[in-house]
Amino acid sequence: MDFSAKTGSAATLRTDCAVVGVYANGRLSQAAREIDAVAGNLISGLVKRGDFTGKAGATLLLHGPSGIPAKRLLLTGLGEQGKLDLKGWRKAHGAAVSALLKTAAKNAFSFLSMEDVADGEPYLLARHAAEAAEETAYRFDELKSKIDATPARLGRMTLWFPDRKSQSAAARGFTHGKAVADGQSLARRLGNLPGNICTPTFLASEARRLAAGNAGLKVSVVEEAQMKKLGMNALLSVSQGSRQPPKLIVMEWRGGPKQKAPVALVGKGITFDTGGISLKPPPAMDEMKFDMCGAASVIGTMATVVALELPINVVALVPAAENMPDGLASRPGDIVTTMSGQTVEILNTDAEGRLILCDALTYARRFEPSTVIDVATLTGACVIALGHHLSGLMSSDDPLAQEILRAGVDAEDRAWRLPIGEEYDEGLKSNFADFANVAGREGGAITAACFLARFTRDLKWAHLDIAGTAWKSGRAKGATGRPVPLLAQFLMSRAGVA
Structure with a gap:
């Protein structure tokens, strides 16, 4: 899997899947609020109906969301707001990748890196993202006579970072994380x-x-x-x-x-x-x-x-x-x-x-x-x-x-x-x-x-x-x-x- 760091708006970005976070009790992340504002309160409506609670590690995949160019929207639970640490963030990112691997998405843009994470500077967020993604994607089927003929399509993950400095640190984190994961x-x-x-x-x-x-x-x-x-x-x-x-x-x-x-x-x-x-x-x-x-x-x-x-x-x-x-x-x-x-x-x-x-x-x-x-x-x-x-x-x-x-x-x-x-x-x-x-x-x-x-x-x-x-x-x-x-x-x- 390839990893990259870019900036952009969750509401206007073209991607096979946009990944945004929702906190416990239905509090929307910044990226979720941006999408909600142009998608007819899609996310907040789901939360109000109790269809998504933001429980840590939970996911909900939406196909063809209206109002945004992304082909899919993946809601990812982040747990209680203000208590998100690297361990919890890594769990959320791994859960998102697990959900993505069950789709035909070839690429995804994650806005989870926009969130406030304790000790979560760009290098560490990127490194743990790469490690969690590779760990989740790992399969051992080389000794089976029949294996899934349609391997996971997800080949690129992009994470949001605001500027060149943080993107440079993230690139280094991706390199280190990929080497550790391999x-x-x-x-x-x-x-x-x-x-x-x-x-x-x-x-x-x-x-x-x-x-x-x-x-x-x-x-x-x-x-x-x-x-x-x-x-x-x-x-x-x-x-x-x-x-x-x-x-x-x-x-x-x-x-x-x-x-x-x-x-x-x-x-x-x-x-x-x-x-x-x-x-x-x-x-x-x-x-x-x-x-x-x-x-x-x-x-x-x-x-x-x-x-x-x-x-x-x-x-x-x-x-x-x-x-x-x-x-x-x-x-x-x-x-x-x-x-x-x-x-x-x-x-x-x-x-x-x-x-x-x-x-x-x-x-x-x-x-x-x-x-x-x-x-x-x-x-x-x-x-x-x-x-x-x-x-x-x-x-x-x-x-x-x-x-x-x-x-x-x-x-x-x-x-x-x-x-x-x-x-x-x-x-x-x-x-x-x-x-x-x-x-x-x-x-x-x-x-x-x-x-x-x-x-x-x-x-x-x-x-x-x-x-x-x-x-x-x-x-x-x-x-x-x-x-x-x-x-x-x-x-x-x-x-x-x-």
Whole structure:
């Protein structure tokens, strides 16, 4: 979808569809009032009859409205006047796009950007408009034998901005938003692909495909034989029950000064998780194809970095493996020596994500990173703690934690900080190894982070548990692409471009 910024009158503009806002209790926006005045009180009449209340996210499409040149008129609910913030504005814009995609409109002009939005300067309005539009338009139907023969026609969205200065800022916002949305869509696609297609080898090929034609992006893959030489026995303990060979995918973007230490992103890539010998229950096990969404989000973020050519150095590491209950699979009670030299007693083979991450985190040290952020669908405990709205953030570095939280707020992809410390770490004690891979049920998301913290001492490190936010279940089942917006915002802020 293409995006542009222009000015004009809602009452006189020619477009396939004019999009205007209505507040709760029927209060008309400025653009709605302009149209109402020349269209015989069309909108106010609908409101008085109770046909449209302005409820946040509600829409009503009118065909061939009289008095204006627009072919269609889309009323969009904005909620209570004076309380419209970026989150609410983005919701309204997404609802408008959803309604437009059900029509034959090829273009639309939205006047929602005329409204007073808290912290809604032109750059942010445009960026969130692009992200919301692309997120709404996303479809995953590539594996269906029959798909809709009439794809959505909407190809251009224009937003109203009053002058050249605001239009220039909006153009920049559209560029950034489109790049973030494209990265998020890539992450969603990788997450939605089934485990028989999206294997560790497939993920490696997708990373290489992203690097093709992009001289600034270098991709290399650490294969199984090399992992053995490096002593990555924790990662190998997870993959040894599968016929799919593991991969450690390394993506390097050198957009900043050569001497500048990179940011390292590490994404959990369990392409399918049966739980291994500690087998998961059958209901909803199909959703364990989403256990590589940390990897997908890291690859998607790198796509955004490449598209924007960010002036920053970034290294993405994706440990990828399949967790299966083969005769060679790890057993509860097995002890492995990690790449760091520390030994781990595997009490639960379904706590495998931390095992592949710990060796990848150790490997990340060779890049001497300034910051390390790992991203993983790590624990069901995080879903219990935070539900499906916020990602869990754990870090012993307060400034880094605050930086990530701020990025989440700016990107409307929020995280919530959970504690981490010695009192939680005590639960990982083992009688037979340096420590175990699980503690008790209490504080499971936190003790998982404590496990990873043992491999990141003296590093500026943070852990994002996205088990509750990486995908949706039920009728809306599918990957969300989170936290690509958060990670992209973090890197854009570090690079000084947003």
